[in-house]
Amino acid sequence: MSFSLFVEQLLNGLQLGVTLFLTASGLTLVFGVMGLINLAHGSLFMIGAYAAAAVAGATGSFLLASAASLAAAAAAGALIEMVVIRRLYSRDHLDQVLATFALILILSEGTRWIFGSFPLYLSIPDWLAGPVTLPGGIRYPLYRLTIILVGLVIAAGLFLLIARTRLGIRIRAGESDREIVAALGVNIAALYTIVFAIGAALAGLSGALVGAIQSVQVGMGEPVMILAFVVIVIGGIGSIRGALIGAILVGVTDTLGRAMLPDLFRLFMDNSAATSVGSALASMLIYVLMAAVLIVRPTGLYGARGA
Amino acid sequence: MKARSLLLAAGTAVLMAGAALAGPVKIGMITTLSGGGASLGVAIRDGFMLAIKQSGRTDVEVIVEDDQRKPDIAVQLADRMVQSDKVDILTGIVWSNLAMAVVPSVTAQGKFYISPNAGPSALAGKGCHKNYFNAAWQNDNLHEAAGAWANTAGFKNSFILAPNYPAGVDALNGYKRFYKGKIAGEVFTKLGQKDYAGEIAQIRASGADSVFFFLPGGMGIAFLKQYADSGVNLPLVGPAFSFDQDILQAVGDAALGVHNTSQWNKDLDNPANKAFVAAFVKEYGRLPSLYASQGYDTANLILSALDKADVKDADAFRAALEAADFASVRGKFRFGPNHHPIQDIYVREVVKEGDVYTNRLVGVALKDRGDAYAAECRM
Numbered sequence: 001m002s003f004s005l006f007v008e009q010l011l012n013g014l015q016l017g018v019t020l021f022l023t024a025s026g027l028t029l030v031f032g033v034m035g036l037i038n039l040a041h042g043s044l045f046m047i048g049a050y051a052a053a054a055v056a057g058a059t060g061s062f063l064l065a066s067a068a069s070l071a072a073a074a075a076a077g078a079l080i081e082m083v084v085i086r087r088l089y090s091r092d093h094l095d096q097v098l099a100t101f102a103l104i105l106i107l108s109e110g111t112r113w114i115f116g117s118f119p120l121y122l123s124i125p126d127w128l129a130g131p132v133t134l135p136g137g138i139r140y141p142l143y144r145l146t147i148i149l150v151g152l153v154i155a156a157g158l159f160l161l162i163a164r165t166r167l168g169i170r171i172r173a174g175e176s177d178r179e180i181v182a183a184l185g186v187n188i189a190a191l192y193t194i195v196f197a198i199g200a201a202l203a204g205l206s207g208a209l210v211g212a213i214q215s216v217q218v219g220m221g222e223p224v225m226i227l228a229f230v231v232i233v234i235g236g237i238g239s240i241r242g243a244l245i246g247a248i249l250v251g252v253t254d255t256l257g258r259a260m261l262p263d264l265f266r267l268f269m270d271n272s273a274a275t276s277v278g279s280a281l282a283s284m285l286i287y288v289l290m291a292a293v294l295i296v297r298p299t300g301l302y303g304a305r306g307a
Numbered sequence: 308m309k310a311r312s313l314l315l316a317a318g319t320a321v322l323m324a325g326a327a328l329a330g331p332v333k334i335g336m337i338t339t340l341s342g343g344g345a346s347l348g349v350a351i352r353d354g355f356m357l358a359i360k361q362s363g364r365t366d367v368e369v370i371v372e373d374d375q376r377k378p379d380i381a382v383q384l385a386d387r388m389v390q391s392d393k394v395d396i397l398t399g400i401v402w403s404n405l406a407m408a409v410v411p412s413v414t415a416q417g418k419f420y421i422s423p424n425a426g427p428s429a430l431a432g433k434g435c436h437k438n439y440f441n442a443a444w445q446n447d448n449l450h451e452a453a454g455a456w457a458n459t460a461g462f463k464n465s466f467i468l469a470p471n472y473p474a475g476v477d478a479l480n481g482y483k484r485f486y487k488g489k490i491a492g493e494v495f496t497k498l499g500q501k502d503y504a505g506e507i508a509q510i511r512a513s514g515a516d517s518v519f520f521f522l523p524g525g526m527g528i529a530f531l532k533q534y535a536d537s538g539v540n541l542p543l544v545g546p547a548f549s550f551d552q553d554i555l556q557a558v559g560d561a562a563l564g565v566h567n568t569s570q571w572n573k574d575l576d577n578p579a580n581k582a583f584v585a586a587f588v589k590e591y592g593r594l595p596s597l598y599a600s601q602g603y604d605t606a607n608l609i610l611s612a613l614d615k616a617d618v619k620d621a622d623a624f625r626a627a628l629e630a631a632d633f634a635s636v637r638g639k640f641r642f643g644p645n646h647h648p649i650q651d652i653y654v655r656e657v658v659k660e661g662d663v664y665t666n667r668l669v670g671v672a673l674k675d676r677g678d679a680y681a682a683e684c685r686m
Binding site for chain 2: 002005008009012013015016108109112117118119120121122123124129130131139141143144210212213214215216217218219220222223255258259262271272275276279280282283
């Protein structure tokens with residue numbers, strides 16, 4: 001593998017990681033602050049993509065579409081929190097899994113009811129289309145570079161929000177002890193709705209960004225959600241920093257594994273066996289990574305809970 | 308999810324007096340109507356139901372159930388249809404892994420299974436059965452046609468990729484069976500993978516002159532959009548599964564000009580096809596896809612056999628199915644010895660007609676193609 005191909009694959013891994021972070025950050029916030037396992041997080045990703053596709057179809061503007069994805073997912077998130085999720089905080093995790101699984105089915109079939117069974121069209125805007133040449137002669141799609149940039153800016157914004165703002169203080173306080181925070185006069189119910197809506201909005205934006213280069217269809221959120229859970233387990237549940245590091249680790253491991261493992265096995269196997277063994281192992285690699293991290297650090301890289 | 312729709316064709320009609328009817332013929336349709344794969348099942352169901360409706364028969368009852376793309380659910384549904392609903396014929400399954408879970412058991416119980424889509428090699432060769440018919444294709448067929456067309460197009464060094472599951476392995480083998488050039492690279496992707504940046508980078512670095520890919524449904528949409536944006540301009544070829552009418556609109560310009568192989572297209576010039584396309588558009592307000600054409604042909608095959616024989620007389624009914632005496636929308640159509648089609652497979656090109664992305668016929672890739680497994684079948 002040449003150096004420029006390696007750098008390109010690293011960029012691909014980084015881009016995958018950044019999109020994973022957008023989904024995983026909401027999941028980890030919700031779990032960290034509220035102790036809630038939300039399987040329906042992937043559905044919010046889907047809602048964002050559908051909202052973007054609908055708005056892009058109507059207006060032709062990708063920026064408006066991205067804004068719509070944020071707004072629609074945040075609104076859906078807030079609504080879901082107030083109607084369903086709020087009743088689940090005091091229940092055990094199994095009840096939460098059951099209820100949020102039901103939400104996946106309801107949201108998926110509801111989306112199908114509104115938009116039909118066929119995938120929707122959502123594409124990269126013209127001003128972000130095509131490859132650019134990076135230093136070193138690497139040709140890389142501009143849109144993917146944009147995703148990396150947007151993702152890193154949002155990550156930075158999220159750090160500042162948690163570390164520097166009053167809302168962030170309340171979120172961290174709510175994470176430590178919700179009764180005391182409530183006793184101090186913070187409206188904990190509203191705080192939870194806001195946190196849930198922020199997480200949902202990020203998932204929705206991720207859906208819109210990713211939907212433009214993938215397919216906007218019912219069920220698109222589930223594979224992403226599984227990866228997001230892997231990310232937050234690796235990063236440590238509740239930690240934004242962990243989610244970022246975990247997401248980039250998962251993205252890079254997955255991409256480089258897929259690119260390099262078959263080549264590695266070709267050194268001592270025939271071609272077709274190496275292809276199938278290499279591919280099979282590559283698809284397991286992130287779970288191997290997760291297991292390895294959990295052996296060394298049972299609470300994840302930056303996890304504090306249950307330590 | 309458990310929508311159970313009973314449709315008595317031309318439901319208001321009253322049973323004809325005098326005819327000693329033993330009750331309606333029951334057809335059980337197990338197909339994917341929810342989740343990510345639903346667009347295929349919906350197309351098959353719509354095509355099938357259109358043919359039943361057109362036939363005007365009042366004695367055919369179709370029971371439609373959603374398998375959610377899960378083998379265990381498909382098996383439960385099949386058991387219930389056979390044991391409680393007492394269906395005579397089963398059909399509808401989209402995916403090969405579901406077909407493998409259902410078909411051997413229902414045919415062993417003496418029921419007929421007519422596949423409108425999945426055609427795994429295991430059921431075409433040693434695992435063939437006298438009561439199993441495939442009205443679409445054997446899984447390898449469209450890939451073989453892509454390989455044959457690659458020779459015509461002068462491809463000498465193809466990069467090939469498919470998901471890592473049985474149908475993906477069949478796809479690459481099918482392509483290589485007819486393709487005579489070199490292989491620049493061979494990659495198995497994860498099933499359900501949506502990000503192909505890594506693979507596209509490998510294609511760029513491989514020195515290939517062409518790319519063959521089999522990535523059905525949403526995987527194909529994702530790949531085509533990312534490929535178009537990558538600046539890699541090598542010609543693409545693949546089976547029709549990534550270019551069917553229902554998903555092309557979601558791919559948009561990224562698919563324009565791509566060649567793909569199919570046993571059917573909407574501009575195939577025969578009367579049955581013209582009537583089908585017009586009736587489908589009138590009934591559902593959209594152009595039919597490949598899958599809809601397969602559902603439609605499957606229903607017409609069953610109806611043609613019902614016209615000739617009583618389904619309770621298994622031998623006579625089987626002989627009537629083998630005759631395939633119906634006007635297929637594909638034009639020429641007959642069954643080989645293993646109950647899989649022998650048919651022409653065409654090359655199509657993605658074009659834009661007005662605002663609609665669709666395919667037009669370019670030529671024939673393989674004439675009278677049967678399949679590679681027929682010789683292994685002992686019925």
